[in-house]
Amino acid sequence: MGRSERRTKADGGTADPGGTAAEPQVPRPRAHKDGTDAGTTGTTGKAGKRGGTKVRTAGDVLMDHLSGEAAAFLDQAPRLRDGGEDAAHQMRVAARRMRSALRTCTSLVDPDPAAALSADLRWAADCLSGERDNEVLLARLLDGIDQLPPRPGTPRARGAIERRLRSGLAAGHTTALRTLDSPDFSQLAARLAEPRLRLTLTAQAAEPAAQAVPALAAKAFGKLAKQAAKLPLDAAAVPYGHPVPLADDDDHAWHRVRILGKRARYAADLCVPEFGAPAKRLAKRMKAVTESLGTHQDAALAAAVARDLAASPRLGGAAAFVLGELHVLQRFAIAEARYTFATLWPELRDGLDEVERWGA
Secondary structure (H helix, E strand, O other), X not given: OOHHHHOOOOOOOOOOOOOOOOOOOOOOOOOOOOOOOOXXXXXXXXXXXXXXXXXXXXXXXXXXXXXXXXXXXXXXXXXXXXXXXXXXXXXXXXXXXHHHHHHHOHHHEOHHHHXXXXXXXXXXXXXXXXXXXXXXXXXXXXXXXXXXXXXXXXXXXXXXXXXXXXXHHHHHHHHHHHHHOOHHHHHHHHHHOOOOOOOEEOHHHHOEHHHHHHHHHHHXXXXXXXXXXXXXXXXXXXXXXOOOOOOOOOHHHHHHHHHHHHHHHHHHHHHHHHHOHHHHHHHHHXXXXXXXXXXXXXXXXXXXXXXXXXXXOOOOHHHHHHHHHHHHHHHHHHHHHXXXXXXXXXXXXXXXXXXXXXXX
C-alpha cells in the first residue's frame, strides 16, 4: 500500500462492537485555518521586572509546560518503534496534556497557530489509540470472565472476546507504526522540537504568572463543577442502595464530567512548578477523582462489547448467557465508580475556591 493511500481516513483498529477491524490506515490531520503548518513564533508583550529580577509571566509558565510535554511526546516515539511497553499511551497522555493546556490558556496564545497544533496533536493521539484501547478492554473482559463461575458457554465466550479485541489490538499497533512513518507526523515532530512550538503569545501572556495563571485554572475547575452538578450524585452516593444502571442512557453525562475532570487535573499540574504544594495537593486529589471516572468509562465500553457480542446469532445461547453475566458485572463496576466519585467530589468541590488565591 502506498503512503498516499495510507493517509485517508480509516478505522485505526479501535474495538468496534459491530464488526472486525478493517485494514489499518493513517488518516490525515485536518487542514489548518491559516493554510500552513508553520505558525509565527513570538509574543506581543514583554515580561516585566520587579526589583531588577525578571518576573515569571503567564506565558513563561505555559511555554515551560508545553515544552516539557513536547519533549515527553518525542522521547516515546523511538520506544514505540522498538515495541516499548506503554509508549503509545505515554505519547497520547503528553498530547492530551498539551491540548488541555492550550485550551485552559487560550487567552495567552494567538488562536490560529494554537488551533493548528491542537488539531495535529488530536490526530496523532487518535492514530495511536487503537492498540491501547483494545488492550485495556481485552484485559478487563478476560478478568471479568475469570471472576464468573465456570459455565458450559465460558470457553466460547472467551474466544469471541479474544477474536474481536486481539484483531483490533494488532491493527492498532500497525496503524501506530505507520503513523510514525507518515510525513504528517514528521511535520508535527519538527514543530514540537522547536523552542516555542511555533506559537505566538498574546499581550495577556506577559502578565505576572501569580496574577493570571490561577485565574485560568479556576475557570477549568468551574466548568467541571458546573457539569458535575448535573449528575445524580445523591443517588450515586448511597452504597448498595441505588439500582445498578443496566442501561447506558446517562453514561455520556458521566463521560463528559470525566473529560472536564482531566482538563481540571491537568490545569492543576500546570500550576505545580509555579505554586508548589497547594497545586500539588489539588492535582493529587483530582487524580483520584478522574481515575474513578476512568474506571467508569472503561467499564462502560467493556459492557458495550459484551452486550453486542452476546447479541450475535452465531454465538449460541450458552456463550451469550455468559456474556450477559459479564455485561452485568461491568454495569456493577459502573455503579461502584459512580459511588467513588460521589463520595470524593463534594469535599474536593468545596475546596476549589482556594485556587484563585494561590498567587496572592
